[in-house]
Amino acid sequence: MIAAETRTYRLGEFHRFDGGQRKFLYLVPAGAIFELDHAASAVIDQLADGEATHEELVERLSERGFTFDDASELVEEMFLSRAIVAPDQPPESVANPPAGFPLMSLVMNLTNQCNLSCTYCYEFGADKVATPEGKPKFMDVETARASVDFLLEQSAGRRSVHITFFGGETLMNFPLLKEVVAYATQQAAEQGRSVDFSLTTNATLLTPAIIQFLSDNRIGVTVSMDGPPEFHDKLRVFSNGRGSYDIIAPKVKALIQGHRTRPIVARVTLTNGVTDVIRIYRHLKDELGFHEVGFAPVTTAPDRLYSINEQGMGGVFEQFCALAEEYLEYALRGEMHGFTNVSDTIAELYQGVNKSHPCGAGLGLVGVGPSGDIAPCHRFVDSDTHSLGHISTGLDRSKQGDFLARGHVGAKYECQTCWARPLCAGGCHHEAFVRYGDTGHANIHYCDWIRGWTDTCLRIFGTISALNPDFLEKFAERKAL
Ligand code: SF4
């Protein structure tokens, strides 16, 4: 190692942002946030035009009243955090998760059947990757129990694990859901562990008895809903083309009123013509009473009628930013706003996330289909091409290794020079497959959008950390939904 006094420095890889009248750096190799005081700003300014020696930097700080020791210490601290680096220092790559990384979550697709025919559905629509032909439509109890056993075995060492129920329409197999809750709770308890449950539903089949069960068992509920009827009924339709809003709205209200043990979340799919984010948010949050509302643009090939064009995504961005401003106002008053997209990113920033992979798919999370096929996540369930094994024989480590090697951020050429990579890591594997035919391709169709949004969230994070830092403690435990 070169002694500090003889080092030459240049700027490290970072993204600058402001918040609450303070200046920050988002340090890319570490995914960490560094606040710049006047002295640290002076170091950064000094290096803006090129390299400088340790001595030159210390001298600059001495002119600002720093003692030699304090100046030297600051330069060293900035070097260790990689805000400044030595010119020949090799770039730092994100470490792979350890081999045999234990599972945390299992997404159980209880059925691949659905009572709606949403035009954009990734499971049944034009962009589907599933090949369900000849496979069971509903999961049976043996497969479900084997899946629970698999999760508990593969997660050894974790005190608590998570099961998400998914479909098709999850509630079309509600009897099995009840069995799994009882079985998994009992098996985990015998090992001195716990299981936490959630489900995603289209809400058409909710009944008072189901709502009671979900509440009694503290099962988190996400409802797929696209806003007021003029938006929701465009694409979320029954097979006869009739919209589903009128059926689900009263059931959703009953759910929110009757299920008091977990927040109830709406998950909105934005499509061409369904981009009025603020109107949709107001309806779902204020008029129906959801605790949180999260938005995601539809995953699709670019030429589908319901895909959102660049102009549409620009409008979505503006509305995201307006809602994010409102989020900030709430946060500065110590109140929680319900815009999930900001909360999820703030949680990742607070926890210092630095991703090797865009999400937990195939890593801490797998999906299991009705047939018992194991997939990287719920979106790949029932797809022969993407199968990672079978519940009776376990994970195929070689297929899993291949999936993870492709999806590693270090394998994505475009991401190597992008400052947003600690959070984005190339974006959803499923979307990459639908767009580019390769789960390991970076989702380069939305890079500017992602960088703009990440910058907005950084600014909000910085402002909260400057003006109401205690608020951020709420994010210590939160996991992205
Ligand atoms: S996909 Fe785009 S935005 Fe995401 S890390 Fe890669 S280059 Fe950056």
Ligand code: SF4
């Ligand atoms: S981000 Fe994409 S690949 Fe990852 S879990 Fe979600 S749908 Fe699956």
